Amino acid sequence: xxxxxxxxxxxxxxxxxxxxxxxxxxxxxxxxxxxxxxxxxxxxxxxxxxxxxxxxxxxxxxxxxxxxxxxxxxxxxxxxxxxxxxxxxxxxxxxxxxxxxxxxxxxxxxxxxxxxxxxxxxxxxxxxxxxxxxxxxxxxxxxxxxxxxxxxxxxxxxxxxxxxxxxxxxxxxxxxxxxxxxxxxxxxxxxxxxxxxxxxxxxxxxxxxxxxxxxxxxxxxxxxxxxxxxxxxxxxxxxxxxxxxxxxxxxxxxxxxxxxxxxxxxxxxxxxxxxxxxxxxxxxxxxxxxxxxxxxxxxxxxxxxxxxxxxxxxxxxxxxxxxxxxxxxxxxxxxxxxxxxxxxxxxxxxxxxxxxxxxxxxxxxxxxxxxxxxxxxxxxxxxxxxxxxxxxxxxxxxxxxxxxxxxxxxx
Amino acid sequence: xxxxxxxxxxxxxxxxxxxxxxxxxxxxxxxxxxxxxxxxxxxxxxxxxxxxxxxxxxxxxxxxxxxxxxxxxxxxxxxxxxxxxxxxxxxxxxxxxxxxxxxxxxxxxxxxxxxxxxxxxxxxxxxxxxxxxxxxxxxxxxxxxxxxxxxxxxxxxxxxxxxxxxxxxxxxxxxxxxxxxxxxxxxxxxxxxxxxxxxxxxxxxxxxxxxxxxxxxxxxxxxxxxxxxxxxxxxxxxxxxxxxxxxxxxxxxxxxxxxxxxxxxxxxxxxxxxxxxxxxxxxxxxxxxxxxxxxxxxxxxxxxxxxxxxxxxxxxxxxxxxxxxxxxxxxxxxxxxxxxxxxxxxxxxxxxxxxxxxxxxxxxxxxxxxxxxxxxxxxxxxxxxxxxxxxxxxxxxxxxxxxxxxxxxxx
Numbered sequence: 013x014x015x016x017x018x019x020x021x022x023x024x025x026x027x028x029x030x031x032x033x034x035x036x037x038x039x040x041x042x043x044x045x046x047x048x049x050x051x052x053x054x055x056x057x058x059x060x061x062x063x064x065x066x067x068x069x070x071x072x073x074x075x076x077x078x079x080x081x082x083x084x085x086x087x088x089x090x091x092x093x094x095x096x097x098x099x100x101x102x103x104x105x106x107x108x109x110x111x112x113x114x115x116x117x118x119x120x121x122x123x124x125x126x127x128x129x130x131x132x133x134x135x136x137x138x139x140x141x142x143x144x145x146x147x148x149x150x151x152x153x154x155x156x157x158x159x160x161x162x163x164x165x166x167x168x169x170x171x172x173x174x175x176x177x178x179x180x181x182x183x184x185x186x187x188x189x190x191x192x193x194x195x196x197x198x199x200x201x202x203x204x205x206x207x208x209x210x211x212x213x214x215x216x217x218x219x220x221x222x223x224x225x226x227x228x229x230x231x232x233x234x235x236x237x238x239x240x241x242x243x244x245x246x247x248x249x250x251x252x253x254x255x256x257x258x259x260x261x262x263x264x265x266x267x268x269x270x271x272x273x274x275x276x277x278x279x280x281x282x283x284x285x286x287x288x289x290x291x292x293x294x295x296x297x298x299x300x301x302x303x304x305x306x307x308x309x310x311x312x313x314x315x316x317x318x319x320x321x322x323x324x325x326x327x328x329x330x331x332x333x334x335x336x337x338x339x340x341x342x343x344x345x346x347x348x349x350x351x352x353x354x355x356x357x358x359x360x361x362x363x364x365x366x367x368x369x370x371x372x373x374x375x376x377x378x379x380x381x382x383x384x385x386x387x388x389x390x391x392x393x394x395x396x397x398x399x400x401x402x403x404x405x406x407x408x409x410x411x412x413x414x415x416x417x418x419x420x421x422x423x
Numbered sequence: 424x425x426x427x428x429x430x431x432x433x434x435x436x437x438x439x440x441x442x443x444x445x446x447x448x449x450x451x452x453x454x455x456x457x458x459x460x461x462x463x464x465x466x467x468x469x470x471x472x473x474x475x476x477x478x479x480x481x482x483x484x485x486x487x488x489x490x491x492x493x494x495x496x497x498x499x500x501x502x503x504x505x506x507x508x509x510x511x512x513x514x515x516x517x518x519x520x521x522x523x524x525x526x527x528x529x530x531x532x533x534x535x536x537x538x539x540x541x542x543x544x545x546x547x548x549x550x551x552x553x554x555x556x557x558x559x560x561x562x563x564x565x566x567x568x569x570x571x572x573x574x575x576x577x578x579x580x581x582x583x584x585x586x587x588x589x590x591x592x593x594x595x596x597x598x599x600x601x602x603x604x605x606x607x608x609x610x611x612x613x614x615x616x617x618x619x620x621x622x623x624x625x626x627x628x629x630x631x632x633x634x635x636x637x638x639x640x641x642x643x644x645x646x647x648x649x650x651x652x653x654x655x656x657x658x659x660x661x662x663x664x665x666x667x668x669x670x671x672x673x674x675x676x677x678x679x680x681x682x683x684x685x686x687x688x689x690x691x692x693x694x695x696x697x698x699x700x701x702x703x704x705x706x707x708x709x710x711x712x713x714x715x716x717x718x719x720x721x722x723x724x725x726x727x728x729x730x731x732x733x734x735x736x737x738x739x740x741x742x743x744x745x746x747x748x749x750x751x752x753x754x755x756x757x758x759x760x761x762x763x764x765x766x767x768x769x770x771x772x773x774x775x776x777x778x779x780x781x782x783x784x785x786x787x788x789x790x791x792x793x794x795x796x797x798x799x800x801x802x803x804x805x806x807x808x809x810x811x812x813x814x815x816x817x818x819x820x821x822x823x824x825x826x827x828x829x830x831x832x833x834x
Contacts, residue, residue, distance in 0.1 A: 016471055016703050019696055021458045031689050034457050042453040042693055046445050046626060047432045048771045060427055080628060081492040081670060082688035088670045111651030116669045160651075209689055215457060217491060217628055217691030240522030240571075240777055256667055258527045259492060259499045275776070277493035278442050278620055280628030282453055283694065285430055292427050360459045365686070366651055 024354075025381070027390050028362040029159035029187060029335045029374055031209035031216050032381040034286075038214055041289035042282045049278050057288055058269065058279065064291035068189065068212075068299065069204060069222045071196035076222040077269045078208075078287055079260070080280045083186040086205035086219025088116050089260035090182055093231050094151060094203070096253050097121035102149040104128075104135050106165065107158030108365045109184060117153060120256065125149070131161045131367055132326040132337075137169040144179055151180045157188040159210075160365050162337035162374065163330045164188065171200035180226060186210060189220070190294055191306045191334040191378055196222055203227045211306070211334055213379030214290035217283045228266075231255075235263035241274060306333045309377045309387050312417040316391040316410035317375075320398075325372045334382065336375045337364070341403050346370055349397050357393035387414055435765075436792070438801050439773040440570035440598060440746045440785055442620035442627050443792040445697075449625055452700035453693045460689050468699055469680065469690065475702035479600065479623075479710065480615060480633045482607035487633040488680045489619075489698055490671070491691045494597040497616035497630025499527050500671035501593055502564065504642050505614070507664050508532035510561040513554065515539075515546050517576065518569030519776045520595060528564060531667065536560070542572045542778055543737040543748075548580040555590055562591045568599035570621075571776050573748035573785060574741045575599065582611035591637060597621060600631070601705055602717045602745040602789055607633055614638045622717070622745055624790030625701035628694045639677075642666075646674035652685060717744045720788045720798050723828040727802040727821035728786075731809075736783045745793065747786045748775070752814050757781055760808055768804035798825055 026033050047054035058077075065076035079086045091113075095101065101122040103113045106129040117124045127143060129135050144152060152174055157164045167183060174181040180202045185194045189204075191211030196204050203223035209216035233252035255261045259277070267274035294302060310333045314324065317338055325337035340346040346363060350373070353359045362374040377387065391410040398405050437444050458465035469488075476487035490497045502524075506512065512533040514524045517540040528535050538554060540546050555563060563585055568575045578594060585592040593614045596605045600615075602622030607615050614634035620627035644663035666672045670688070678685035705713060721744045725735065728749055736748035751757040757774060761784070764770045773785040788798065802821040809816050 013706065014474070016475065016699070016706075019452050019455055019468075019700060021455055022464055024456065024458060024462065026457060026459055028459055031457055031460060031692055034693075039454040039456065039693075041430050043450040044430055044432055045435065045450065046437065046442055046620075047435060048437055048439055049442060049627075051435065051765065051771060053433060057430075063425070064427065081496065082691060084688050085492065085670050088668065092668075108651035112649065112669070115650045119665060119667050119669055121667075209457075209692075215691060215693040216460075216689040217694050238523065239526045240519035254530060256530050256532075257499065257503075258523070258530055259496050259671075277495050278627040280493060280626060280694075281442055281620075282445075282450075282626040282697070283628050283691075286693070288427070289430060295424065295427075354462070360462060 023358055025359040025386050025389055027375050027377065027381060027386060028360050029210065029376040030207065030378060032213055032376060032378045034213050034215055035290065035293055035380045037293060038286050038289045041285040044285055046281050049281070050273060054281070055273065057284060061284060061288045061291065062269065064288070064295060065220050065222060068291060068294060069194060069196045069206070070198065071222050073196065073222045073224050075228060075266065076220070077265070078218040078220045080277060080283070081219060082216050083205065083207035083219045084112065085260070086221045087113065087184055089262055090203045090205060090221060090223065091116050091153065092120045092257045092260050093234070093255050093262040094180065094182070094227065095120035095122045098123065099150040100125065101151045101153055102127070102144060103153050104140050106134050106161065106163060107131055107155065108160035109155045109158055113153040113155065113184065132163065134163050134165040134330040137166060140170055141173040144173060144177055148177045148179050151182055153182045154184070156183050156185040156194065157332045157335070159187045159335050159374065160368065162326050162332050162335040164332040165330070167201065168199045175200045180230070187332065187334065190302065192303050208287060208290070211379045212290050212294065213381070214286045217280065218287050220287070231263045238264060238276070306377065306382055308421055309382045309384065310334070310336065312384070312414040313375065313377055313387050313391070315417050316387070316414040319406065319413035320395055320410040321405045334376060334378045336377070337372045338375065339372055340370070344401055344403055346373060349401060352397045352400065353393055357397070359390055359393050384418055434769055436770040436797050436800055438786050438788065438792060438797060439771050440621065440787040441618065441789060443624055443787060443789045445624050445626055446701070446704055446791045448704060449697050449700045452696040455696055457692050460692070461684060465692070466684065468695060472695060472699045472702065473680065475699070475706060476631050476633065479702060479705060480605060480607045480617070481609065482633050484607065484633045484635050486639060486677065487631070488676070489629040489631045491688060491694070492630060493627050494616065494618040494630045495523065496671070497632045498524065498595055500673055501614045501616055501632060501634065502527050503531045503668045503671050504645070504666050504673040505562060505591065505593070505638065506531035506533045509534065511536065512562045512564055513538070513560040514564050515551050517545050517572065517574060518542055518566065519571035520566045520569055524564040524566065524595065543574065545574050545576040545741040548577060551581055552584040555584060555588055559588045559590050562593055564593045565595070567594050567596040567605065568743045568746070570598045570746050570785065571779065573737050573743050573746040575743045576741070578612065579610045586611045591641070598743070598745065601713065603714050619698060619701070622790045623701050623705065624792070625697045628691065629698050631698070642674045649675060649687070717788065717793055719832060720793045720795065721745070721747065723795070723825040724786065724788055724798050724802070726828050727798070727825040730817065730824035731806055731821040732816045745787060745789045747788070748783045749786065750783055751781070755812055755814055757784060760812060763808045763811065764804055768808070770801055770804050795829055
């Protein structure tokens, strides 16, 4: 019989826009023994996780809990629970993940309209607001931070307009949650999906979501108690069309995440341990301090890259602090550079998608990966790799420029 | 600010039908650092996991990989990828999880018909075969092991009949995979879903599935490359109706789990480590040896329970080896017994659902939890707890009876 070796991953410096390195405290949390799903000790951990999520989302929403799946499972859970066939969804697209919102909404039976912005820019909020005034959709679905382009869409004015026009605003904050402010209540966002494997620095496999009473009310009309658990009185509330997914039915998930504890799935125990520990770390650092840290390392990274002679991609006014996109210099094989970084230096950076494939590298400074050691290590290794590829850059300047930033800020 | 304590779960002996205790090797695997999703070291681990799953499923199927979600995510992925609106699905129900198959199939737009068997029994295969001969459905969906009742449905004859009649047979083997034989190819099962947190003894959060070319062919007609990744040539194959879920679209997941590595979700890194390590442990023990171990501890447990004076629930001819259902004696508060076991002895057993709520206890002997220490510990604790509840049982006999079984078999 074929045998398989002991797990022994090589050491990696992960500077992609996710998944990123995980705090050893989170890794250790996953190695604790299992508790039963209805063990009071476990349900207490679930409740604490909900509390911490509210803080991280800057919300008073009651509903803040993870979906057991990767980030896009959270997006699909929200959209499939909200969208009834014939509902209209407007998606302003400025990168790959806008297309994903269209894709998911269409599969939920929505009539989708889109606005498109050139990749590397975001929308003037006025343009989106004008569109929803003209044709108010049931839902406006929008990406907060587009890791495919490194751009971040301002949401505050859009949230205000949606509330006035009674449009539900669903926001994909997968890449931004925990790295920059996602002010759910202040910005009047109705439903927001975060990611674990990005700025929260937890392994992929859970998708924290939050939503307000406007969303809960719409979902409540579609509530259907699961067959096999149903009693005679149940289902009297069902006035909307039943949600087309059982796994992503937020009305059922609510019963599981509330004192009723009505059985649905078996909560992913070890991932819940990881999420709880990751959120504890975020709160111990402090949200504002964490956002400042992401800005600081971005400054150092950008200083180093530009001093080296590289150009950044995208409109700097809407740049995400945790993703930096670099134009691949002319005639350089971007994949060869990435391979050399990985295999010689143990550093991973990312390529991009669609129109940007082969055009840019994407460097992430997210969560636990967002630290001085990583930024300096990357700049030195990238310089050496580009020299090895005969790229005419300015040697010796990048790491110095980053050190200047760090030393200035340490004063 | 509120602070949250260090994670510190109490020691538990988990004798439920899942989630169960996890081998420390699996827990340790989850504590290894993250690899990027397209790192060749990680994709090699993905491929090894596929190979091992094929062995555990007794199949030559190419497709054998996990869905990133809890067990029911695997069921929904298979059903939603297969079912087109108007397809007919027959579900023979003999417990709660049959109802779940109905629930999911209906949400996928299927026309569902059911057969119902009293809880505690299974179907005579001839009855199901007669039904599919009379009205061949597109899909027959069936539970292999019903943890809600502790019964296991024989599948071999049904598989043969489905193949003859060109019916697709989808089997929920969540509770049985890794604890008793699930002979996918020999029994002619077209798609099978396993669970991690039961006999594989891996934390909840992944759902291993396998399916054959018949299923792959049906899914291929519905293939749609994701927006934002799509090139001009794509989607020419789409002749069926697009799958109503993006997250559970097996045609897209196949591209992620093949050398194309077309980006879909970000594979749940730590859970994949866990699954790989758990499967390694299963293969090191040997499948047949593992099944024998489950039978051995079942014999000891049943001997102990019956000597104590308790009666088992369900038809013994179709009893699952890894779940033992006990009738709660008259006038005994089943929940009070469970609470005492948990809070005084640190042992968890389960209650049941629907018509069996308050009527039976369910004791699991699954995977890593299925061991002599646990069985003896449980029997002693249950005896003491029942005495404490003034239940007229025969004291002193249960542990002795189990020891007899173990000593006989050790000879």
